[in-house]
Amino acid sequence: MSYFTIGFIVVVAFLASVLLTSVEIPILRKKQAGQNIREEGPKSHYAKAGTPSMGGIAMIGAVIAACAIGRYYSVNLAAVILVFLLFGAIGFFDDYLKVVKKNNLGLRAYQKFGLQIIISVAFAVYMAYYSGDGTSVWIPFANINVDFGIWYVPFIAFVLLAMTNAVNLTDGLDGLASGTTALVSLFFAVAAVTYGAGEGGGIFCSAMAGACLGFLVYNKNPAKVFMGDTGSLSLGGGLAAAAIVMHFELLLPIAGFVYVLEALSVIIQVVSFKLTGKRVFKMAPIHHHFELSGLKEKQVVGLFWGLALICCVIGLGIL
Template sequence: MNDFKLLIIAIVLSFFLTLVLGIIIIPFLKRLKVGQSIRAEGPQSHYSKSGTPTMGGIVMIAAILITTLTSGRLNKDLYIVLFSTIGFGLIGFIDDFIKVVLKRNLGLKAYQKLIGQITIAAIIAVYQSKVSIYGTRVLIPFLNNYIDLGFLYVPFIAFVVVATTNSVNLTDGLDGLASGVTLIVSSFFSLIALNMGFFSIATFSAALTGACLGFLRFNAYPAKVFMGDTGSMALGGAIASIAILMNLTLFIPIVGGIYFAEALSVIIQVISFKTTGKRVFKMSPLHHHFELSGWKETKIVVVFWSVTLILCIIGLYSLK
């Protein structure tokens, strides 16, 4: 059986596991009354979503874990991407648990999240600098050349991991947005990993693709469950580690352009308001700006998915 067929099997298995686990776990989340709280300063159209079960990311993490551990492709790289996915997912889970179960609206303090994120990110960065045949070099898009970051490699990679994870977290604000965008991005990395010979990472990426696709059954508009920080942090950790282990760190802003735009909109909004007292966007992250501009939620999601698909095609071209 060739490697491409194994990827299809991983996608299909993860997809069906997500469906089955979702049918089992989502009613359980409802009984626990772990409903999403809607921010008072958020769009008024979101108030109707209050009480929708959250922490659904558990479903995706479980499906990915089962699929990859039974794939027969176990190696150190696979353990690192699983470590990143589960590690960041655990931080998100603790944050969700404090907010929705213990009813403490603020969840983990910012510095507590950051300590956990930096710790995981540093481990990934050090591992890659020691294990990769490219050492501290990263591939430059379009040029097909590597740049050696030297002693800056570990802090740079750690920054990328933390930034990517939080950017994915910010993207998770509309039904099906983060799961759909990540489905497309993970499909890109799955094909690239297969082509570059990173078979364990290709299998993991395929499992991630299947899990996101299956989760859309419950998370597409109108969402029956939200992934919560449990899911969005796990997805961010997964995407960041996949790219880094293939030395494709600089491709994240390209194929993950939507993540980047969402995070940048928040940064611009905060800086502008604090320095001039004026807001650049009607609301940040970016998807809320379009909502308040009159776009329907489903239109925003489809447009952002489409943009991601185009960016991934550009990403493929940049590797030639």
């Protein structure tokens, strides 16, 4: 794989995403698949009620199309795509219940998380026993491979679960998740070429970067469409799976620090309220805290994009 290949796949995925999203938006409107807005959220978000959701369907289609045109086939790439599709399916059923059937609860928490655990463990078992890559994990800074042995499967399952749900939490402002994921995906694609990591993972991340950029055309503020859980769960699952097949799983919390920050803010908020009855942030995830502190939505998104870019540069420096 070369930088030309990355550029070609990014452009193909971008064009496919722009086209598919433009076709999808009127269909979603016809189906009245509008977003429900949290009453306790920032008042500026109330105007977003009814904006078409489930836009992640178009991104998924764009990623698959770009990967097919990339003409690189391997079992590892197939495994990553399968994880991507399965997490997207969980998000789709959750979105369908909430925005089409108007069932505000969507999938029950135990159903949603239980399905995620099954997929994550299955992928971890594949990586450990069937991929041919063994149970070693590359450790940044030390630049050594450590055999995790019996702990490899729970570790990989945790990485996949954590990243998927962290990306899901990041999807709360116009363009935040799509722009951040475009940057992080491009980082992993460049890393795959520069350092000779798994070609399948690099192809997939190139497609993800292009699809996110194409979706951003319609998802930037003011958003004409939201990705929904269909998009955020598929992006998180696909990104984590690709990083794992490239053996860059421990770079995820570095390049993807924005996701970690969002997830940590929710954990801190919940634990603090349970233990002390007090909230650390005005609202979690943390992007809402910045909004309620006086920053405009575009400013918060720009700040987080900047942080994501810096973290990706740091990741390349570590490599």
